[in-house]
Amino acid sequence: MTDLSARVLPPPPLMIGDVVVDPPILQAPMAGFTNAAFRQIVREFGGSGLQATEMVNARGFVWLDEHEAEHPDRLWGVAEEPRPLAVQIWDNQPETMAKVGRRLVEDYRVSVVDINFGCPVRQVTEKAHSGSYLLREPNRMYQIIEQLVAACAPTPVTAKIRLGCTRDKINCNEVARVVEDAGAAALTVHGRTAQDFFKGSADWERISEIKSHLRDIPLIGNGDLDSAEKVVEAFRRYDVDGVMIARACLGRPWLFAQAAAALRGEAVPSDPTLTEQRDCMLHHFRLVVDRFGEDKGTLLMRKYACCYAHGKRGARHFRTHVAKVSTAAEFYAVVEEYFPVD
Known part of the structure; x- marks a missing residue:
C-alpha cells in the first residue's frame, strides 16, 4: 500500500475521462432518494463535484421507449440540470445496457454513465440477476462494460461495485x-x-488495497462517510482518488459543503440551525410537490422528512406523525407542531 502519511490536502480534482470532478466528492446514486429535488438542494449548498440520479432500470427504460411512454421519473430534471451529472443504470443484458446508454448520451447529454454492480437488494439480485449478483460473473460484467463503453463514447462509463457477494468470496481485486x-x-x-447490506463497518483497508490492482483509472471509496472529518481521514489514510457520500447526506445535504471546506483546510461550517433545517425540508417538499402534485408529492416526502429529523430530540415522535400525512396541509401542520426546534 502507498504511504499516505505525508499526503497533502486538498486532493487534486478527480478526472473521469475528460470530466473534471472538483472537489473529488461524489454524491451517491440512491434509489428512492436522489431525485432532481434532492440534487437541487445539494447543489444549493455546494460541495459535491459530481451528482448522480437514482439508479434506472435499463429494461424498464426500453419498454417505456418502445411504448412511447414518458421516460422514467428517475430521469426527472436530468436534461436541464447543471453539469457534470451522472446517471446510473442496471441490468444484466449487454445489448440493453448499451442501447440505454446511447440514449442517455444522445438525448440527455449526461456527463457520465455509471453501472450498478453493487445493489444488494433481492429484487435486483436474485430476481433480476443484476446489481451485486453480477460480481460472481466477471465475464458478463466485462461484456456489459465493453459494449456500454463503445455505445457511449466519448462519454465516460464508470462502475460501482462491492467487495464481493459474500465475506468468504471477496473478489474485488479481480473485478477491478x-x-x-x-x-x-x-x-x-x-x-x-x-x-452485509449496510451492517457493520465499511472496510476501507480493502478499498485502499484495490488501488494497486488498477493501472490508470481512479478509485473512489464509499462507505460510512458521515462527517467532514471522516472525508479528510479517508484521503489522508487511504489510497483513493475520490470519495462518495451516500446515506449520511439524506437528511444533511449540507454535508458536502462541510467536507469540501475541510479538504481545503478551512473551518468547517456549522450545521444549519433547526429552524434553517426545517426551512430546507419545506423547500424540498415544495420542489417535490411541484413535480408530482400534492398527493404523490406528500407521500414521497414522508421518507425525506424522517431523514431530516434523524438523530434529533423528538425525532421518533415526529416520524410517527409525519408517516401518516397525505395532504400538504397535514404535512405543514405536523412539521409546525412536531419537528424539533432550537
Whole structure:
C-alpha cells in the first residue's frame, strides 16, 4: 500500500475521462432518494463535484421507449440540470445496457454513465440477476462494460461495485482489473459485501488495497462517510482518488459543503440551525410537490422528512406523525407542531 502519511490536502480534482470532478466528492446514486429535488438542494449548498440520479432500470427504460411512454421519473430534471451529472443504470443484458446508454448520451447529454454492480437488494439480485449478483460473473460484467463503453463514447462509463457477494468470496481485486480492462473510466467501491447490506463497518483497508490492482483509472471509496472529518481521514489514510457520500447526506445535504471546506483546510461550517433545517425540508417538499402534485408529492416526502429529523430530540415522535400525512396541509401542520426546534 502507498504511504499516505505525508499526503497533502486538498486532493487534486478527480478526472473521469475528460470530466473534471472538483472537489473529488461524489454524491451517491440512491434509489428512492436522489431525485432532481434532492440534487437541487445539494447543489444549493455546494460541495459535491459530481451528482448522480437514482439508479434506472435499463429494461424498464426500453419498454417505456418502445411504448412511447414518458421516460422514467428517475430521469426527472436530468436534461436541464447543471453539469457534470451522472446517471446510473442496471441490468444484466449487454445489448440493453448499451442501447440505454446511447440514449442517455444522445438525448440527455449526461456527463457520465455509471453501472450498478453493487445493489444488494433481492429484487435486483436474485430476481433480476443484476446489481451485486453480477460480481460472481466477471465475464458478463466485462461484456456489459465493453459494449456500454463503445455505445457511449466519448462519454465516460464508470462502475460501482462491492467487495464481493459474500465475506468468504471477496473478489474485488479481480473485478477491478476486469472493470479497467473492459474500458471503464473509474471504479467506485463500497467497502462491504452484498451479504452485509449496510451492517457493520465499511472496510476501507480493502478499498485502499484495490488501488494497486488498477493501472490508470481512479478509485473512489464509499462507505460510512458521515462527517467532514471522516472525508479528510479517508484521503489522508487511504489510497483513493475520490470519495462518495451516500446515506449520511439524506437528511444533511449540507454535508458536502462541510467536507469540501475541510479538504481545503478551512473551518468547517456549522450545521444549519433547526429552524434553517426545517426551512430546507419545506423547500424540498415544495420542489417535490411541484413535480408530482400534492398527493404523490406528500407521500414521497414522508421518507425525506424522517431523514431530516434523524438523530434529533423528538425525532421518533415526529416520524410517527409525519408517516401518516397525505395532504400538504397535514404535512405543514405536523412539521409546525412536531419537528424539533432550537
